[in-house]
Amino acid sequence: MFKDSKDNSDLLVLKNIESGYGHVKVLHNVSLRVKKGQIVTIVGANGVGKSTTIKTIMGLLKPNKGSIEFKNKDIGGLPAYKIVDLGIGYSPEGREIFGNLNVFENLRIGAYTVDKNDFPARLKEVYNLFPRLQERQNQEAGSLSGGEQQMLAIARALMQDPDLLILDEPSLGLAPIIAEEIFSRLEEINQKGTTILLIEQNVNLALQLSDHAYVMEKGRIVLDEKASLLAENNYVQKTYMGIA
Structure with missing residues (x-):
């Protein structure tokens, strides 16, 4: 199910993106790139445009300006x-997630384009990654714990065997130990070849996991660096990591 290649070529490239809601411009000349095989994170406070960036990539918002390329194909709009x-x-x-459906049904919906002959193998891969979901496959998704629901949301996104997995705030509302478990699974997913773009407020966890990181403020990318170097940046430590 998962990819093995890691050739360091550009998988996703945003150039000078402007986007927003109606007449309200949220993103201002946002440029970033995600290389194949990497984990890349965008960090920043609430309301600075992180989720707007993801919605624009995913076609939920149409960019007013700029280009979005995925695997060298223009996908903007x-x-x-x-x-x-x-x-x-x-x-x-x-x-x-679909709270009134069980775990298995949620995963089946996630695999809506998957050939029925390939579905069992995909399901097995996901259950191997998240054994707890297999244990609860007949349980209504709405009755799962917050951590289990997050596992299900990630697993559902993996069912189509994506080249790029985008996650928006996967640790939101989770206890620290559960957030660490989720991030451990993300690392495993990446090691099996899936590229990851992560939006995250937990800067400590995100920078530990990531290869490259961007800091967003007021709809603009203000820092663009290797994650390990950003973790040592005095401004990042003081502003986002609570280190005086």
């Missing part, structure tokens, strides 16, 4: 379903 079909999996903020 394409509808979301076509972007998913091209190989981008998306786990939104708030998880947005």
